[in-house]
Amino acid sequence: MMNPTVLTAGQEREQRGGFILGSSWNGKGTHMWRLKQEKPELFERQEQLVVAKPAESKPPGFEPCHMEGWLYNKEKAVFLELSTGRRFWFDEVGRMHRPLREGEVRPVAFTCGAVAMPSLTSGAAGSGASAKQQQQQPAPKHIIISDLHGAAKALRMDFEHLDRPAGALALVGGSQAGAPPEAVARTLPEKLLRRLAAFRGDWSDEMLGGAIASAFADVAGGLGGLAPTAAVVLVAGQRVVAAASPGTRLVICAHPASGSSEPVASASAAPKPGQPTATRCRKVVDASAESLLVALAVGEFGADAGDGGVDVAAAVAPHLAR
Known part of the structure; x- marks a missing residue:
């Protein structure tokens, strides 16, 4: 007697004309x-x-x-x-x-220019001996960087942490005990760019001013300790930072965008004896309501026209209006 063979479920369906379930069945x-x-x-x-x-x-x-x-x-x-x-x-x-930090594009415009003028001081500064000394002094140099981001890219630096527009203007003079203007003009731009590229976070006004002062020190270190006679204004978005070394002066004037040409606010600075750098900072809150005029000067002059010196802003205004 034979035992019946037990079929699987798949075999039973196959005998009945069905199909076998598999992993590829939906x-x-x-x-x-x-x-x-x-x-x-x-x-x-x-x-x-x-x-x-x-x-x-x-x-x-x-x-x-x-x-x-x-x-x-x-x-x-x-x-x-x-x-x-x-x-x-x-x-x-x-x-x-x-x-x-990712820099932002601010609704402001940055324009700059440079002009060299003969001495405007009077009195002792206008004597024959002083004029002879002025002839021996090398002519000042102007450095204009209209696009800091573009200049940094050419040197393979990343400036995306700084706001746009960003630019810089520098005035370099000469003195008997200072660094030659030509040497300063060759080295200062790269020194400043490297300082700004070294920190990729949020920059304060004091840090920006310190970067310019450190760039001055870097230049002096590469020129045998000869300090540069230079003034620099740096623009980063809505912020304007200016720094002046001994022998130079900076002036920042805020003017209304329309109406009176008289400045609504101004700041002037020059290093005091023993002070390596003087800095000033200003932020443009509303570019449609005001504009900033920044003047850099080099040479012997006073704080203003009242003490026998030269009103720097008044002296450069006609040239900027051209």
Whole structure:
């Protein structure tokens, strides 16, 4: 007597003319491999999602680094924290990661120009001996950087942390004990750019003024300790920062955009004896309501016309109006 063979569920369905369930069955009597051949468009979206998912988790240019949960962009020297999406840069001086600032475009315009004028002082300054000394002094040099971001890019520096527009104007004079103007004019722009590129966070007014003063010191260090006779005005977005070394003076005047030509506010500064640099800062709150005039002067002059010196702003105003 033979025992009947027990059939599996699949074998029973096969004997009844059915079909065998498999991993490629969609539950509606259709095999997935056949459906994919007949209607491939149904599977394109799923394949795109599978391919796009890894790309979204790693932005272009970023690669895994030694810190878990962080990515690093070698070209821009920027770190990305995946959990927060925040970007950081590494401060070599402080030996720590700091938040990366992204500069903004401000609704202001930056224009600059330069003009050299003979001595305007009177009295002893107008004597024959003084005139002879003036002839021996080298002519002042003017440095104009109309686009700091463009200049930094040419030197492979990243200035995206500074607001736009950004520019600089420098006046370099000569003195018997100071650095030659030609040498200062060659080295000062790069020294200033490197100082501004060294910190990629949020800059305060004091830090911007300190960057100019440090650039002066860097120039002197490269010229055997000869200090430059220079004044610099730096514009970064809505902020204007000016610095003057001994032998120079700066004047910042705020003028209304329309109406009276008289300044509504002004600030003048020159280093005191023993002071390496004098700085002044001003912010343009509303560019449509006011404009700033910044004048840089080099040579022997007083604080204003009242003490036997020269009113610097009044002296340069006709030239700026041309």
